[in-house]
Amino acid sequence: MFENLAARCEAAECDRDLPDEPSLVFRDPSGERRAYECPCGAVTVTVAKAHA
Secondary structure (H helix, E strand, O other): OOOOOOOEOOOOOOOOEOOOOOOEEEEEOOEEEEEEEOOOOOEEEEEEEOOO
């Protein structure tokens, strides 16, 4: 199971909340990486680790 955390844009002068659904999801045995595209044009990648 992955913990769902609210993501915020990591661009230097942007503090917008990112969309609920990521643009891309990458999975591997250690966890999941989610790429979000902000309306400002920046891309933020979050990492979620699998836990029991």
